[in-house]
Amino acid sequence: MKTQTDEASIYLLSLHTLTDSVLVNFLPWLSESEVQRYQRFIRPERQRQFLAGRILLRQALARLLDMSATELELIEQAGNAPRLVRPELSDAGFSLSHSGPWVACAVSASTKLGLDIEMLNPERDFSALALQAFNADENAWLAQQDAGNRLHDFYQLWTTKEAQIKLNQKSMQCVHLPHPELSITLCSSRRLTSAPQLLQISLSAK
DSSP, X not given: OOOOOOOOEEEEEEGGGOOHHHHGGGGGGSOHHHHHHHHHOOSHHXXXXXXXXXXXXXXXHHHHHTSOGGGOOEEEETTEEEEESOGGGTTOEEEEEEETTEEEEEXXXXXXXXXXXXXXXXXXXXXXXHHHHSOXXXXXXXXXXXXXXXXXXXXXXXXXXXXXXXXXXXXXXXXXXXOSSEEEEEEESSOOSSOOEEEEOOOOOO
């Protein structure tokens, strides 16, 4: 019997590398429901994040599934992640996240995923945010951590909670990945057989 291999990859994209003139070339890739959502965003930054995220997701899935990115159709679901219109690929999992100029997506051929990224910002009053966002046990744990590393611990706890909410399953594995500018946490419904790959790529029109 062949052993099940559960793996995941995380793709990162910096919007600093993309001009609006390049991004709009990808609008025809979006489904009608995605275009409608794209047009509802008022802030240009959110439009850029949304469009870049959907194209990044298509290219990540295309690499994973050995398909053309333009073959993949995604349908908007109010309050939820988009749905991949490929019933035969129902085991595939993916999740999107963005923070500032960074857009990320995680993909897997065999397990559902929840991904969250947050830019590390030492100027935020993370102690006050922790009191609002975390429960008593979590705040007690945070207070016990080394003061010099508490910023990273705060963001790791924050991204873990957000990734768990996105996955929305009782049983899961969560891993935190190092990055100089970001806190990155990926949760999976199945235990991964190897650490997730962290890949930084550029968008391609192919």
